[in-house]
Amino acid sequence: xxxxxxxxxxxxxxxxxxxxxxxxxxxxxxxxxxxxxxxxxxxxxxxxxxxxxxxxxxxxxxxxxxxxxxxxxxxxxxxxxxxxxxxxxxxxxxxxxxxxxxxxxxxxxxxxxxxxxxxxxxxxxxxxxxxxxxxxxxxxxxxxxxxxxxxxxxxxxxxxxxxxxxxxxxxxxxxxxxxxxxxxxxxxxxxxxxxxxxxxxxxxxxxxxxxxxxxxxxxxxxxxxxxxxxxxxxxxxxxxxxxxxxxxxxxxxxxxxxxxxxxxxxxxxxxxxxxxxxxxxxxxxxxxxxx
Numbered sequence: 001x002x003x004x005x006x007x008x009x010x011x012x013x014x015x016x017x018x019x020x021x022x023x024x025x026x027x028x029x030x031x032x033x034x035x036x037x038x039x040x041x042x043x044x045x046x047x048x049x050x051x052x053x054x055x056x057x058x059x060x061x062x063x064x065x066x067x068x069x070x071x072x073x074x075x076x077x078x079x080x081x082x083x084x085x086x087x088x089x090x091x092x093x094x095x096x097x098x099x100x101x102x103x104x105x106x107x108x109x110x111x112x113x114x115x116x117x118x119x120x121x122x123x124x125x126x127x128x129x130x131x132x133x134x135x136x137x138x139x140x141x142x143x144x145x146x147x148x149x150x151x152x153x154x155x156x157x158x159x160x161x162x163x164x165x166x167x168x169x170x171x172x173x174x175x176x177x178x179x180x181x182x183x184x185x186x187x188x189x190x191x192x193x194x195x196x197x198x199x200x201x202x203x204x205x206x207x208x209x210x211x212x213x214x215x216x217x218x219x220x221x222x223x224x225x226x227x228x229x230x231x232x233x234x235x236x237x238x239x240x241x242x243x244x245x246x247x248x249x250x251x252x253x254x255x256x257x258x259x260x261x262x263x264x265x266x267x268x269x270x271x272x273x274x275x276x277x278x279x280x281x282x283x284x285x286x287x288x289x290x291x
Contacts, residue, residue, distance in 0.1 A: 010236035019256035028217025034089030044222025077193035094157030130287035137279030145272030
């Protein structure tokens with residue numbers, strides 16, 4: 001039954017989890033390579049998603065998936081989590097968390113751009129305005145406020161963060177017509193991605209983590225960022241009487257995240273980060289207001 005208060009509680013729980021992940025990424029990457037973090041976080045995510053399905057009596061649906069559905073999982077799993085998080089973690093490894101996190105929020109703008117060639121949609125004036133404003137914020141953050149000089153702190157790291165939004169948007173476009181239970185589909189995607197992740201770790205990294213702190217960080221990322229946050233957000237949207245009110249809660253997350261980054265990671269938050277983040281969120285807000 002629709003219950004807006006319940007939806008808000010689940011939405012706020014999701015925002016709380018999302019607010020911690022940039023800090024968790026950065027702290028974990030102090031002990032693990034990006035591929036190691038992906039491997040152990042994926043294992044933790046598979047475990048928690050399996051437990052959620054078992055607790056709700058839906059685990060059997062995983063084994064009832066058809067061959068075409070498993071093939072879809074192989075494609076989607078190659079995009080997310082494998083390619084998306086490989087690129088995103090590499091970006092976090094190169095950039096301060098306060099830069100990588102806001103850049104990742106531009107995925108909704110990337111989605112609207114990809115929808116033009118892939119779905120035949122047209123860009124509205126509001127979408128173009130959102131694009132200009134949000135990517136102006138990207139330039140402010142990446143250049144540390146030196147917009148005219150265009151001297152970027154880490155051009156490659158910034159490029160990786162933006163490419164991750166491309167992969168994420170493509171994942172959602174390809175999965176838009178997925179008729180599976182969302183949690184079942186996500187677990188199947190993660191299971192199909194594990195061989196790719198393990199192969200990448202064996203080829204380009206060390207499969208054994210350097211410390212227990214790194215493993216703990218990977219477990220946190222897998223349980224909350226890759227697992228429970230998806231479940232609670234989905235529950236919030238299903239319970240909502242007004243889905244837009246729940247969706248607007250995501251605008252709290254990046255600011256809460258900056259507070260945690262400052263106090264737990266120890267980064268001094270630059271004024272350019274705050275200005276750039278406001279511009280990105282203003283663009284997203286303008287785009288959302290027209291829907």
